Amino acid sequence: MPRVAPRLLKKALKAHSLLPLLLPACRSIEQSAQEFRWIRNELPNMKQVRQACLQRFKLVPLQYILGNQPFGELDIVCRPGVLIPRWETEEWVCELSERLLGSMGPLNSPFPIWDLCCGTGCVGLLLQRRLGPGCSLTAVDVTDAALGLCVENAHRNDLERPRLIATDVLTKKIVPDSRISLLTCNPPYIPKNQFAADTSPSVKRHEPQLALIGDLEFYSSLVNTWIHHTDSFVYEVGDRRQIEYVMHGIRDDPRLQLEWCVGYRLDSSGCPRVVYGYKAESSLAGALSGYGDLLYIPPGAGK
Amino acid sequence: MFRTFRIARWVLPRRIGLLGCRFQSTLEFKELHPSLLKKAHQSVQEIVQLDQALSKGDGFDAETQKTYSRVSSIRSMYEEYQELLDNLKGLQEMIQTDPSLKDDAKSEFDNSLPQFRQVSNNLLRKLLPPHPFAEKACILELRPGVGGTEAMIFTQDLLNMYIGYAQYHHWKYHVIAQNENQSGNGLVDAILSIDEPGAYDKLKYESGVHRVQRIPATETKGRTHTSTAAVIVLPQIVESVKDAEQSERSFRPDEIRIDVMRAGGKGGQHVNTTDSAVRITHFPSGIVVAMQDERSQHKNKAKAFAVLRARLAERERKEKENSERAARKDQVTTTDRSDKIRTYNYPQNRITDHRCNFTLYDIEGVTSGVKLDEVIDSMAARDFEERSKSLIE
Numbered sequence: 001m002p003r004v005a006p007r008l009l010k011k012a013l014k015a016h017s018l019l020p021l022l023l024p025a026c027r028s029i030e031q032s033a034q035e036f037r038w039i040r041n042e043l044p045n046m047k048q049v050r051q052a053c054l055q056r057f058k059l060v061p062l063q064y065i066l067g068n069q070p071f072g073e074l075d076i077v078c079r080p081g082v083l084i085p086r087w088e089t090e091e092w093v094c095e096l097s098e099r100l101l102g103s104m105g106p107l108n109s110p111f112p113i114w115d116l117c118c119g120t121g122c123v124g125l126l127l128q129r130r131l132g133p134g135c136s137l138t139a140v141d142v143t144d145a146a147l148g149l150c151v152e153n154a155h156r157n158d159l160e161r162p163r164l165i166a167t168d169v170l171t172k173k174i175v176p177d178s179r180i181s182l183l184t185c186n187p188p189y190i191p192k193n194q195f196a197a198d199t200s201p202s203v204k205r206h207e208p209q210l211a212l213i214g215d216l217e218f219y220s221s222l223v224n225t226w227i228h229h230t231d232s233f234v235y236e237v238g239d240r241r242q243i244e245y246v247m248h249g250i251r252d253d254p255r256l257q258l259e260w261c262v263g264y265r266l267d268s269s270g271c272p273r274v275v276y277g278y279k280a281e282s283s284l285a286g287a288l289s290g291y292g293d294l295l296y297i298p299p300g301a302g303k
Numbered sequence: 304m305f306r307t308f309r310i311a312r313w314v315l316p317r318r319i320g321l322l323g324c325r326f327q328s329t330l331e332f333k334e335l336h337p338s339l340l341k342k343a344h345q346s347v348q349e350i351v352q353l354d355q356a357l358s359k360g361d362g363f364d365a366e367t368q369k370t371y372s373r374v375s376s377i378r379s380m381y382e383e384y385q386e387l388l389d390n391l392k393g394l395q396e397m398i399q400t401d402p403s404l405k406d407d408a409k410s411e412f413d414n415s416l417p418q419f420r421q422v423s424n425n426l427l428r429k430l431l432p433p434h435p436f437a438e439k440a441c442i443l444e445l446r447p448g449v450g451g452t453e454a455m456i457f458t459q460d461l462l463n464m465y466i467g468y469a470q471y472h473h474w475k476y477h478v479i480a481q482n483e484n485q486s487g488n489g490l491v492d493a494i495l496s497i498d499e500p501g502a503y504d505k506l507k508y509e510s511g512v513h514r515v516q517r518i519p520a521t522e523t524k525g526r527t528h529t530s531t532a533a534v535i536v537l538p539q540i541v542e543s544v545k546d547a548e549q550s551e552r553s554f555r556p557d558e559i560r561i562d563v564m565r566a567g568g569k570g571g572q573h574v575n576t577t578d579s580a581v582r583i584t585h586f587p588s589g590i591v592v593a594m595q596d597e598r599s600q601h602k603n604k605a606k607a608f609a610v611l612r613a614r615l616a617e618r619e620r621k622e623k624e625n626s627e628r629a630a631r632k633d634q635v636t637t638t639d640r641s642d643k644i645r646t647y648n649y650p651q652n653r654i655t656d657h658r659c660n661f662t663l664y665d666i667e668g669v670t671s672g673v674k675l676d677e678v679i680d681s682m683a684a685r686d687f688e689e690r691s692k693s694l695i696e
Binding site for chain 2: 011014015016026029031033034035038061062063069070071072083084086087088089090091094188189190198199200202203207211212236238239267268269271273
């Protein structure tokens, strides 16, 4: 971790005695002051504020300290052991829900959504909030802590309790009872060899590796298994390679190549963030075709 | 402007002004200008047409509904005005021709005069074209001007004044954004939203440069400084987060650029930043809005869009007003000129509004927001006077 310049520490100390504690995590005075304001707004007394700053000095994520993170219009409870929702995820979920609403209007036919690797449940729950009671959410995760948090979050935001499945998506075969309309997933996507170098210290030390380290296995389970049960999918990715893997998996499969469109989407800071696909014939085609840039269109599907 | 009835005094002394109510003879009263009465008459005719449309069974849309309620209130006021006017004329006649009834008539005349004045004022107020944003809630943007730290402290004082004003009226408000200076005693900028419909109409005169004269807290030698802060009042166009998202859609992608202020890197699961700042650039107008107060980037974006919408609407209104004024070719001084509008002089405990030459000796009362209404009302009266002048021209 890069050191903090003494000059900066001195300046922070002048503003407030606790501010220097936030500098290692925030790097700048402005951001430290901003975080300090948030901490003070959320915590009732100075003793807890001091505790929070000391924890932050150890690079504990702010979301674990305060116990929540806004996600769209939801307030998501966060606890150690479950991945904290990222702004990139918030961005693509918001955009996705708006597109779906814009092209389909309020749902009247059943719209089953499956959220794999649900974690706090943020992705599925925000979709449920926005699309309305027509959609039914099934949340799948391997840890009970995540599923418990998902239920808690549904309750906290006055949403219907999602159906929960505690299982490992990779090893257990699940056959959904009905056809899935939308499959979402934010799988672990940091390759093990990059974890040490590319991941920030706070994430490395305090967030669960189970939710972070992974590479192509979830994308491979998508193109081999899950894709046969759904009409569309949206998977978060960490780099371009993972997008290409999914695209090749579909383009090179004799059956899938005839019906699936595949595209990708960048986040606001220009990084590849999402790979998505839909059946060219499905009713979701209108909503999803402009979601990002299309990489593959099946022959004869037209524009 | 007004015809003085009966007693020939066509040229009003300046100090009486448009609505001046100085009566030298108790038998004087003022009728509204004929062109205004013609306007009122038009409204009455309009309502007859609308009534006919209604009786034919044509449904009213929302817009017609609005005009209907507007013109019908004008009509009732106009009728009341006419009635009172006839009554007064009759009494006047009586006083001059019949000495036996003079005393009774005189006292009745005196009794109905204030009512007549009020009705005629109300009618005039109704005849003025309504302000396009009169019904809107408003957003106040505050920024320090010249004067360094003292200006920042004054900006904080102004923000407190408007918050106090909202509290005094029991209006809902929230601080959209607020950036403190480094030493934490003043503001670099602040955006306050007052969510009461019609707040814009009240606070629109606050736009401009506010000047403070006092010995700053930071001054060591006891000298009086003069510093300024600028206030911009915007109409609230976007009311909720949901609207904000739709408003984002209403811009073409090449019109705006959204920047998230983040260093490079892989993002996503690799980092967990709490920096949620958003900056929106609107190319056609060159407006840049930055927002960082919320923990959610999404909310910051929605707020930034709300502010952008408000600024664009206000700019559009100003342009329209300017072109209308240019069309009339008049040189009427406007109420929203951008130079210094008000002085807060602490040593003299004095507040002076330079546009309407209104002075009040109660700094404490005004800066706490309780007596701000007095300043605003005198400004509203002057604006009313000017607008009615332009109506006659």
